[in-house]
Amino acid sequence: MNEQSSPVLEISSLSAGYGRFDVVRDIGLSVGKGEAVALLGPNGAGKTTVLRAIMGLVKQRRGLIRIGDTDVSDLPTHRIARGLAAIAPEGRRLFLDQSVEDNLLLGALHLRHDRTRVERLLTSVYDLFPVLRNYRHRLSSFLSGGEQQMVAIGRMLMSDPEIMLLDEPSVALSPVAVDIVVKAMLELRKRGASLLLVEQRIDVATRVCDRLYVMAHGEIVEEMTPEIVRSGGMSILNKYLG
Numbered sequence: 001m002n003e004q005s006s007p008v009l010e011i012s013s014l015s016a017g018y019g020r021f022d023v024v025r026d027i028g029l030s031v032g033k034g035e036a037v038a039l040l041g042p043n044g045a046g047k048t049t050v051l052r053a054i055m056g057l058v059k060q061r062r063g064l065i066r067i068g069d070t071d072v073s074d075l076p077t078h079r080i081a082r083g084l085a086a087i088a089p090e091g092r093r094l095f096l097d098q099s100v101e102d103n104l105l106l107g108a109l110h111l112r113h114d115r116t117r118v119e120r121l122l123t124s125v126y127d128l129f130p131v132l133r134n135y136r137h138r139l140s141s142f143l144s145g146g147e148q149q150m151v152a153i154g155r156m157l158m159s160d161p162e163i164m165l166l167d168e169p170s171v172a173l174s175p176v177a178v179d180i181v182v183k184a185m186l187e188l189r190k191r192g193a194s195l196l197l198v199e200q201r202i203d204v205a206t207r208v209c210d211r212l213y214v215m216a217h218g219e220i221v222e223e224m225t226p227e228i229v230r231s232g233g234m235s236i237l238n239k240y241l242g
């Protein structure tokens with residue numbers, strides 16, 4: 001993390017899970033303002049659960065989650081989604097029977113009384129993904145997987161959040177679409193966004209992020225930088241990722 005900036009997201013001693021079971025335990029991590037951080041790990045390690053806990057989507061959670069100056073540990077999802085955190089979830093979760101623009105506007109529901117701001121945000125999404133401007137009135141079901149991922153990222157941007165959470169945005173996409181998504185994340189970084197990216201692809205995580213946390217069996221087991229990965233850390237990552 002950039003030493004000068006105070007973290008935009010700070011998690012300490014987080015345990016969370018479903019039913020009676022904690023699937024993540026004693027998680028501590030931070031994301032600085034303007035920083036991009038990756039959560040890597042094998043299937044079932046608990047990465048998505050950490051993102052869901054930040055959004056308040058996992059009922060059973062203990063520990064501290066702070067976004068900016070706000071303790072969100074006990075806040076309901078609809079409060080967190082009002083500009084504190086937003087997620088581009090695994091599987092995208094679009095309303096496929098709705099147009100591209102209607103899906104985007106769903107991200108800005110809490111801003112609907114500020115039409116100027118909503119228009120500005122829409123413009124910024126269409127500048128990031130120009131193809132969506134052409135498809136704005138098209139049903140989302142007619143889009144390719146890559147285009148649907150753009151809508152999911154765009155919907156996240158529409159809430160103008162302090163921290164953006166992306167859950168495996170590269171999964172099941174063509175190489176060309178992965179490249180577009182990576183370039184979009186790099187552009188978001190240029191715009192000053194703070195990102196927490198769940199990834200299985202080490203190449204995507206190292207291209208986009210300043211730091212990488214590795215999760216296994218519900219715990220954070222390593223923290224490294226892309227430089228460390230490139231200078232020998234790959235063998236450590238392979239131990240966990242297979």
Ligand SMILES: Nc1ncnc2c1ncn2[C@@H]1O[C@H](COP(=O)(O)OP(=O)(O)OP(=O)(O)O)[C@@H](O)[C@H]1O
Pocket residue numbers: 018019023041042043044045046047048049050090
């Ligand atoms: N809604 C749920 N109810 C019960 N258990 C769940 C639920 N969602 C996830 N789990 C379990 O929690 C554990 C962690 O899942 P999670 O989705 O957080 O892992 P992940 O690291 O994101 O993996 P993947 O890459 O496969 O998505 C898994 O054992 C999973 O089966």
